[in-house]
Amino acid sequence: MKRILLSISVVSLTLLSFQTFAQSGVYLSAEDFENAKLSHTAHKISAYVPLRYSKVKVNTPGETLLLDKSEIFGFRDEKQRDYRFINNHAYLILDHKYFHVYSREVEVSKGKGRIKETKYYFSTNAGADILPLTIANLKRAFPEHKRFHDLLDLQFRHDPELVWYDQHAQQFKVKSIFEQSI
Numbered sequence: 172m173k174r175i176l177l178s179i180s181v182v183s184l185t186l187l188s189f190q191t192f193a194q195s196g197v198y199l200s201a202e203d204f205e206n207a208k209l210s211h212t213a214h215k216i217s218a219y220v221p222l223r224y225s226k227v228k229v230n231t232p233g234e235t236l237l238l239d240k241s242e243i244f245g246f247r248d249e250k251q252r253d254y255r256f257i258n259n260h261a262y263l264i265l266d267h268k269y270f271h272v273y274s275r276e277v278e279v280s281k282g283k284g285r286i287k288e289t290k291y292y293f294s295t296n297a298g299a300d301i302l303p304l305t306i307a308n309l310k311r312a313f314p315e316h317k318r319f320h321d322l323l324d325l326q327f328r329h330d331p332e333l334v335w336y337d338q339h340a341q342q343f344k345v346k347s348i349f350e351q352s353i
C-alpha cells in the first residue's frame with residue numbers, strides 16, 4: 172500500500188512539474204497572446220542573448236532555439252509573467268483589461284552616474300503601438316471617451332500618478348476610471 176501511494180505521489184509531482192513547465196513559452200502574434208496560445212513551450216527563455224541582441228533563446232525539451240525578436244510578439248517566462256517585444260526591448264505586460272499597461276527598466280542619467288528607473292507605457296490593444304503612459308497620450312488614444320477625459324482630469328494631476336494601484340480593487344486606478352467611463 173505504501174508503495175502504491177509513493178508511486179502515485181511521484182507520478183503526481185511529475186505531472187505537476189510538467190504542467191508548470193508547459194506554461195512558459197513564446198507568443199508568435201498578438202492574436203496568440205489574446206488567446207493565451209503559447210508556441211515553443213520552454214523551461215527557460217532568455218530575452219537577452221550576449222552578442223545577439225535581436226534574438227531570443229528558447230530552451231525546449233531536446234533543443235535550443237534562437238528566434239528573432241522582430242518575428243514574434245513576446246513570451247511568458249518561468250514566473251508566469253508576460254512580455255512583449257518592441258524594437259528588441261522586452262516590455263512587461265502588467266495588465267491587459269480594456270487596454271494594455273507595460274513597464275520597462277531603463278537606465279537614466281542621475282547626477283554623475285546612471286541608475287535604473289521603471290518607465291510605464293500603454294497600448295490600446297495587443298497589436299497597437301506602445302506609447303508612454305501620460306494623461307495626454309491616454310486622451311489622444313481614446314478621443315471618443317469624453318467622460319474618461321473628465322475623470323482623468325479629476326483624479327490625476329501628474330503623469331506618475333497614473334500607475335497608482337488600488338489594492339482593494341486589485342487593479343490600476345486608471346483602469347477603474349476607464350471602467351467607470353464606459
